[in-house]
Amino acid sequence: MIWQLFRRFILVFIARPFAMLVIGLDVRGRRHLPTQGPAIIAANHNSHIDTLLLLCLFPSKTLKQVRPVAAADHFLKTRLSTWFSRNVIGIIPVNRKGAQKGEDVLAGCKQALENNEILVIFPEGSRGEAEQMGAFKSGIARLAEALPETPVVPVYIQGAGRVLPRGSRIIVPFNCSAIVGAPFRWCGKKDAFMTRLRDTIETLRADAPPLRWL
Amino acid sequence: MDWIFAQPLPLLWSFAGLLALLAAGTVAAGIARVSGSALADDLGPRMQSWWLICALLVGALLMGxxxxxxxxxxxxxxxxxxxxxxxxxxxxxxxxxxxxxxxxxxxxxxxxxxxxxxxxxxxxxxxxxxxxxxxxxxxxxxxxxxxxxxxxxxxxxxxxxxxxxxxxxxTPFEEVPEAGPAGLVFILIATTQLNDVAQYCWGKAFGRHKISPKVSPNKTWEGAIGGFLTTAVVFVLLAPYFTPLTLWPSVFVGLLLPIAGFFGDITMSAIKRDLGVKDTSRLLPGHGGALDRLDSLMFTAPLFLHALAYFSLERF
CATH class of the missing domain: 1.20.1480 (hypothetical protein mp506/mpn330, domain 1)
Structure with a gap:
């Protein structure tokens, strides 16, 4: 309870003003964002800024339900990073190597959805090259299949790869946009679901302002 | 309240005028919405952004x-x-x-x-x-x-x-006893923005001959000249209350400001076309981005300061 308030305080009074200053945070299609769980937010992934940006999309009241799904091997490496990831970002850790040992790596995610939480998932699995979308992993389809009533909200994030690209430690301000698409549900087939997800995010990308590197 | 009334009188009058303009615009937006006019979609958010801009500006001018x-x-x-x-x-x-x-x-x-x-x-x-x-x-x-x-x-x-x-x-207060440095800033910004609006209105009403169809197809000679003259007349009338300029210098500055603002505007239009965007961002609903609102001021501000320095201010 205390940690939950602490988390909301940090996110609303420190993270959000910081995000406004550094990334501008232009949101299109805000009406598509869920106001309560269960829901899955699926976005492209180029930068750690993506998580910050998605957390800043939600009002303080909804924030306590919003849980980014993140790789345990990356975020639970040191004690400080574990504390920060769990208590401030509020991640649900996923053990990427657990599947080989036969455990259900998505058990935490399913539990969270059953508790009416809003999951933030990056289907690419890890951060790709700036402004390029890698192949999607199908864990999100298994979640949608397990809880077929859960709406999946596609989001395209633009610009975060310039603010803090993979491999860089220095944040440079650039305006970022988040384009939120209409939610859809599990359609019965894994391939069709994954194609739909990818196509929707590609379509949202077309609505983003043009972005050029020289 | 003493603090408010210690402000120069022309400044207080102009803030009251600004408030009246904002209120009028908001009422117009409300009427447009009730009567179902297509104008409401644009005017409503536009007025909200104007309120925000004016509140920040007036607040900062009063604070020093x-x-x-x-x-x-x-x-x-x-x-x-x-x-x-x-x-x-x-x-x-x-x-x-x-x-x-x-x-x-x-x-x-x-x-x-x-x-x-x-x-x-x-x-x-x-x-x-x-x-x-x-x-x-x-x-x-x-x-x-x-x-x-x-x-x-x-x-x-x-x-x-x-x-x-x-x-x-x-600017030291002694050099601009009329309305203080805040008065100078106010008249610069007000004239620059008035010019945008005046050009738009004259262009809508009488615009026929395009100035630069490639860069800015909505700009017409009728709109530009009508806007220049309107702005110049308003500036010359207000100048004695806000600036130390005498008559002929004020006519010069009154013409310089709208012409500079016009070119600031079409310069930013050319840049936007070059980059393939219509608005520079969506920071100010109804206006576009900060650059869309500041384009004219980017050209008028330095020219205004240097013109004043040439004609009267010792400081610069």
């Missing part, structure tokens, strides 16, 4: 130069961020871009310590050279001139030119 300098440093930063986001840069130049943002702090530091010589020399000389040196260290050669040019353009229009507005606020 410190608040005003901070406000304009933030405005410069937001404008620069928009510019750098839209204009193409190279991935290698991220650190140079960070330095370009730091130029906001360096330039406004000169405003803060009230050193006009530093202010005049920092962006065009020191930041210019430092950007080129840093790029030589970090960058590759392809696209060097284009990116260096983009960053230096950003610094000049967003930081140096807009910084003149903040520096105008440092």
């Amino acid at each position: 130069w410190q608040a005003f300098t901070l406000l304009f440093a933030l405005v410069s930063f937001i404008a620069l961020r928009e510019f750098i986001t839209l204009a193409p840069t190279r991935r290698e130049d991220r650190l140079v871009v960070l330095f370009v943002y730091a130029s906001v702090l360096i330039t406004y530091w000169a405003v803060w310590i009230d050193n006009f010589a530093y202010f005049l020399v920092i962006p065009p000389v020191f930041i210019f050279i430092a950007t080129a040196i840093l790029m030589a260290f970090f960058g590759r050669t392809e696209g060097f001139l284009a990116t260096a040019g983009i960053m230096q353009w950003g610094v000049i229009v967003c930081v140096f030119n807009l910084g003149h507005v903040a520096f105008l606020m440092r």
Whole structure:
């Protein structure tokens, strides 16, 4: 309870003003964002800024339900990073190597959805090259299949790869946009679901302002 | 309340006038919404943004130069961020871009310590050279001139030119006893924005002959000349209450401001067309981005300051 308030305080009074200053945070299609769980937010992934940006999309009241799904091997490496990831970002850790040992790596995610939480998932699995979308992993389809009533909200994030690209430690301000698409549900087939997800995010990308590197 | 009434009278009257204009616009937007006019979708958000802009501006003007300098440093930063986001840069130049943002702090530091010589020399000389040196260290050669040019353009229009507005606020009160430095800033911004509106109205009503169909198809000779004259007349009438200018200098400045504003506007239009965008961002609903609102001021501000320096102000 205390940690939950602490988390909301940090996110609303420190993270959000910081995000406004550094990334501008232009949101299109805000009406598509869920106001309560269960829901899955699926976005492209180029930068750690993506998580910050998605957390800043939600009002303080909804924030306590919003849980980014993140790789345990990356975020639970040191004690400080574990504390920060769990208590401030509020991640649900996923053990990427657990599947080989036969455990259900998505058990935490399913539990969270059953508790009416809003999951933030990056289907690419890890951060790709700036402004390029890698192949999607199908864990999100298994979640949608397990809880077929859960709406999946596609989001395209633009610009975060310039603010803090993979491999860089220095944040440079650039305006970022988040384009939120209409939610859809599990359609019965894994391939069709994954194609739909990818196509929707590609379509949202077309609505983003043009972005050029020289 | 004493504090409010200690402000120069012309300033208080103009703030009251501004309030009346805003109220009128909001009422018009309300009527448009009730009568189901298509105008409402645009006018409603536009008026809300105007309220925000005017509240920030009037608040900072009343609080004094410190608040005003901070406000304009933030405005410069937001404008620069928009510019750098839209204009193409190279991935290698991220650190140079960070330095370009730091130029906001360096330039406004000169405003803060009230050193006009530093202010005049920092962006065009020191930041210019430092950007080129840093790029030589970090960058590759392809696209060097284009990116260096983009960053230096950003610094000049967003930081140096807009910084003149903040520096105008440092004019000693004795030199502008009419309405104080805040009066100078107010008349500069009000005239610049009035010119945009007047040109739009004259163009809508009588516009026939396009000035520059390629760059800005909505600009017409009728709109431009009608706007210039309207702005000039309003400026000449208000000048005795806000500026130390005598009649003929005020006629000159009254014509200079709208012409400069016009060219600031079409310059930003040309840049937007070059980059393939309609608005520079969606920061101000109904207006577009900060650059869409500041385009005219980027040209009028330095010219206004230097014209005043030529005709009357000893400070600059």
